[in-house]
Amino acid sequence: MSHHPPESRHEVPCSFCGLLCDDLSVTTDHGRVRIESGNCPRALAGFDAANRHLEAGASPSIGGKTATLEEAVAAAAAILGKAQAPLFGGCGTHLPGMRGVMELADATGGTVDHMNSYSMFRNFHVLQNSGWVVTSLSEVRNRADLLVCFGTDIGSRLPRFYERCLWVDDTLFGLGAEDREVVMLGQPKDPLLATSPGGRKAEVLACRNEQLGEVAQALRALVRGAPVSGDAVAGIPLADLARLAERLKAAKYGVVAWVTSDLDFDHAELAIQSACDLVRELNAHTRCNGLPLGGTDGDYTAHQVCTWQTGFTVRTRLSAAGPQHDPVALDAERVLAEGRADALFWVSSFDPGKTPPAGKRPTVVLGHPAMRVDCDVFIPVGIPGIDSAGHLFRTDSSVAVPMRQLRDVGLPEVADVTAGILAILRPAGNGQAKQEVRAC
Amino acid sequence: MLIKLTGGKVIDPAHNVDGVARDIYIRDGRIVDAPEPGAKVDQEYDLRGKLVMAGAIDLHTHIGGGKVNIARAMLPEDHRPDLCAATDLERSGCGHAAPSTFTTGYRYAEMGYTAGFEPAMMPVNARQAHMEMGDTPIIDKGAYAMLGSDDLLLSLMKDGVDQRVINDYVAWTITHSQAMGLKVVNPGGISAFKFNQRKLDLDEQAPFYGVTPRQILKTLAQALHDLGVPHPLHVHGCNLGVPGNVQTTLDSFAALDGLPAHFTHIQFHSYGTEGDRKFSSGAAHIAEMVNKHKNISVDVGQILFGQTVTASGDNMSQHRNAAHADPSKSVIMDIECDAGCGVVPFRYRDTNFVNALQWCIGLETFLLVDDPWRVFLTTDHPNGAPFTSYPHLIRLLMDKSFRNEQLARINTDAAGLSTLGSLDREYSLYEIAIMTRAAPAKTLGLRDRGHLGVGAAADITVYTEDADREKMFAKPNYVFKDGTLVARDGRIVQVVWGNTHVVKPEYDPGIEKVIEPHFRRFRTQRMGNFKISNDEMCECGHGSKLHVHDCTHGRKQ
Incomplete structure (x- = not known):
């Protein structure tokens, strides 16, 4: 535990949603972290949870009984050593943690998946099937004159999105907050989150989110000038859609944004693909860009690291024949439900509530220090951006943000734990294992 | 430990040595003088009858960063026929057009390459490039930062600031x-595309800013010259792939007024409009x-037939090229008021007129540029072809009859239009050693790489001479990286982590008074969180060493 006087830091990056806002002021006092700036509910909740274990303490346990870190690492190694088909799930960690998980999975022939894959794959299917035309947050901030929210209000998931990317007057090309328009399609939870500082509300063209694909296709047809029959599409009057199509065509830099977790219905990837087709169509004559949003619990980071290290994103088994990627069969929940894993290694260091799926199998959890979970081996680990330095990828995937260590309350790093396990499993080591695993 | 490489025929153009049998001694990763007689040699390799060159250096290869990883994520079908399992030494991964990072390092090393430079590192995405290169084993790495369509440079130029301010911003x-180093990609064009412009010619004013690509080229080339950065401006010019862009x-070239510059993947910029x-x-x-112009160097960006993927910062061009995507998918991105990217899979076909002529144009360029010190062997990996096709490309350059056999197989209209069949030149081993070793080291300012003199890093490749040059260059007998034997007969035998090469040109720290407000007002990342520290670099790269190179050596002040 730190015994230093309270310490203030500025421009601190926050790890609790995909925006990774890096302008926080934070005070650390005897291990207790407190945000001094802003009132983002996700940041406040994340920082609050980070303090929750401080009085009770957090220690490793084996079968629910307190153990030393060394004992817990040895017990985890014993579980993985026996496993023929271990599953590395959760993967809620930052770059050094994910590197450690990947190395361990490679050494044990494990399958790697992230807890948010069910949502992320709605995008990956589109990326692998057709690709897309997309943009990033600073471009939106300076250029977007029309934002279409596709089945989302954005703000419930990414609370500071509008403040940081839209309601800005000081921009490169003179675009002010009130010069921008927001249109929401589908079932936004709270359209008022997108009300401009001047009081202008977002226009909502309501339909069931399940019908967004139809709506996007109709918009695309209208943009092309193709005939669309009937008076309405998915309950939205055709005249309203025609007006939106004209606005998209007239916009200098339209943006169509979606949050995959808000498109929670079967084959949502088809709706996203239709939105991307609409964007591509618009780019024949003007500029318009997709903006895939999301990015919690290190999901984009896990995707990036797994992709560059193996060629494939998560839902990949590091088999004796090389990486095998299967977005359906290697879904962690499915692997567990079908009894195809004989051990579960679960990493979840951002949110104490993100515990492994229920079920009986030998389970090792590297968890948030306030996590309460019934498992064979539990090791509390540092929270990225609070206890542990290392990079995270932002929602727009181009920016990797260096998360800082704000305190030292004695929590181990994920990478230290995985390196410890590897040292037991492969005492002789090899060219890879000998490499020091370090924070980054 | 003292290692002796005995009696190999050394080809070391940096020292004008061409096939002279001699001994090389290695201690602590460096080439050293012959020891006193009687000194204990710990390990000896009998290289009599073999050829010895420095490790090869690829000065333009897309091996790290966002666009490369998008290419990987987009193309599972390209990876599946070339999966690599983990071994006691190697991590698992995949090969072909967009190989995984580990496989990239192993395959370069197996081919005798000991360094590769990522040529299009967007500053805002630099961390990712370094992370990926950090997971690329064995070879040395480095990258060229990309400027020229970033809103800060363009606004400084619009405001007509002094060249010294630009120099400070570039150095920063x-x-x-x-x-x-520094690369410019479609100068001003990536920005223009964000304003819905689809083409930006050399003397056309960029939207909003009013500056021209010519001014951008000249300003950035001047900056690197003034700063004494060894590698001159790395130029991906206007109108990539457009007929008539020659x-x-x-x-x-002329716009540079004699300032040094390197024009990259020149093949894609050498198209005329003659013929039907x-x-x-x-x-x-x-x-x-x-x-004629000694201030200019080029690399070719040779295309070779087959499936690959093109990944570029030039989203304006890639948006145009997306119509030819094969398989039919593409990613086009605008990125952070910094630049953009475009990823388009591509299959070059020898039966296709355009592709066949592109193949000829690249080879013609290799054979018509006289000075191997100013033409570098690249496929613009993976844009023209994956780097693993280098041995095949070397054979095309060294073996006229082989080249003509290939020429006879391509689209006959293209072959008929090309002068390739009439070009008799065959590259010598000495010239190959120049263009893949000595010359890239020289232009990059890597004074202790690319040669075999005393004091050089012991990056050494040993070949068995074979009339089939493709076979010879595919699997060298021995590859040493900083004195460690890492590959033998085309197989990895030891994994080390190469160095990262950087330059740190001097600048007036007062430039941050200009840069900091730009980040705070317009960007979504603060300046302090943008800057990558040296410690962070070491942490990113498995503890690989950061080598900072001198910025004034041999340059005019």
Whole structure:
């Protein structure tokens, strides 16, 4: 535990949603972290949870009984050593943690998946099937004159999105907050989150989110000038859609944004693909860009690291024949439900509530220090951006943000734990294992 | 430990040595003088009858960063036929067009390459590039930061600031993105595309800013010259892939007014409009100008037939090229008021007129540029072909009969239009050693790489001479990285982590008074969180060493 006087830091990056806002002021006092700036509910909740274990303490346990870190690492190694088909799930960690998980999975022939894959794959299917035309947050901030929210209000998931990317007057090309328009399609939870500082509300063209694909296709047809029959599409009057199509065509830099977790219905990837087709169509004559949003619990980071290290994103088994990627069969929940894993290694260091799926199998959890979970081996680990330095990828995937260590309350790093396990499993080591695993 | 490489025929163009049998001694990763007689040699390799060169250096290969990882994520079908399992030494991964990072390192090393430079590192995405290169084992790495369509440079130029301010901004960017040089990609064009412009010619004013690509080229080339950065401005010019762009390229050479510059993947910028199909080779014009102007160097960006993926910062061009995507998918991105990217899978077919002529144009360029110190062997990996095709490309350059056999197989209209069949030149081993070792080291300012003199890093490749040059260059007998034997007969035997090369040109720290408000007002990342520290670099790269190279050596002040 730190015994230093309270310490203030500025421009601190926050790890609790995909925006990774890096302008926080934070005070650390005897291990207790407190945000001094802003009132983002996700940041406040994340920082609050980070303090929750401080009085009770957090220690490793084996079968629910307190153990030393060394004992817990040895017990985890014993579980993985026996496993023929271990599953590395959760993967809620930052770059050094994910590197450690990947190395361990490679050494044990494990399958790697992230807890948010069910949502992320709605995008990956589109990326692998057709690709897309997309943009990033600073471009939106300076250029977007029309934002279409596709089945989302954005703000419930990414609370500071509008403040940081839209309601800005000081921009490169003179675009002010009130010069921008927001249109929401589908079932936004709270359209008022997108009300401009001047009081202008977002226009909502309501339909069931399940019908967004139809709506996007109709918009695309209208943009092309193709005939669309009937008076309405998915309950939205055709005249309203025609007006939106004209606005998209007239916009200098339209943006169509979606949050995959808000498109929670079967084959949502088809709706996203239709939105991307609409964007591509618009780019024949003007500029318009997709903006895939999301990015919690290190999901984009896990995707990036797994992709560059193996060629494939998560839902990949590091088999004796090389990486095998299967977005359906290697879904962690499915692997567990079908009894195809004989051990579960679960990493979840951002949110104490993100515990492994229920079920009986030998389970090792590297968890948030306030996590309460019934498992064979539990090791509390540092929270990225609070206890542990290392990079995270932002929602727009181009920016990797260096998360800082704000305190030292004695929590181990994920990478230290995985390196410890590897040292037991492969005492002789090899060219890879000998490499020091370090924070980054 | 003292290692002796005994009696190999050494080809070391940096020292004008061509096939002289001699011994090389290695201690602590460096080439050292012959020890006193009687000194204990710990390990000896009998290289009599073998050829010894420095490790090869690829000065333009897309091995790290966002666009490369998008290419990987987009193309599972390309990876599946070339999966690599983990071994006691190697991590698992995949090969072919967009190989995994580990496989990239192993395959380069197996081919005798000991360094590769990522040429298009967006400053805002630099961390990712360094992370990926950090997971690329064995070879040395470095990167060129990309400027020229970033809103800060363009607004400074619009405001007409003094060249010294530009120089400070360039130096600051190179320093804090941890780069080895600077690249400009479609100068001003990536920005223009964000304003819905689809083409930006050399003397056309960029939207909003009013500056021209010519001014951007000249300003950035001047900056690197003034700063003493060893590698001159690395130029991906205007109008990539557009028939008729040869004139733009020739005009771009002239725009430099004698300032040094390196024009990359020149093949894609050497197209004329002659003939029935309005597509012809401009290679002869380009080569003539390169031969005349010693301030210009080029790399070719040779295309080779087969499946690959193109990944570029030039989203304006890639949006145009997306119509030819095969398989039919593409990613086009605008990125952070910094630049953009475009990823388009591509299959070059020898039966296709355009592709066949592109193949000829690249080879013509290699054969018509006289000075191997100023033409570098690249496929612009993976844009023209994966780097693993280098041995095949070397055979095309060294073996005229093989080349003509291949020429007989391609689209006959293209073959008929090309002068390739009449070119008799065959590269010598000495010339190959120049273009893949000595010359890239020289242009990059890597004074202890690319040669075999005393004091050099012991990056050494040993070949068995074979009339089949493809076979010879595919699997060297021995590859040493910093004195460690890492590959033997085309198989990895030891994994080390190469160095990262950077330059840190001097600048006036007062430039941050200009840069900091730009980040705070317009960007979504603060300046302090943009800058990559040296510690962070070491942490990113498995503890690989950061080598900072001198920025004033041999340069005019």
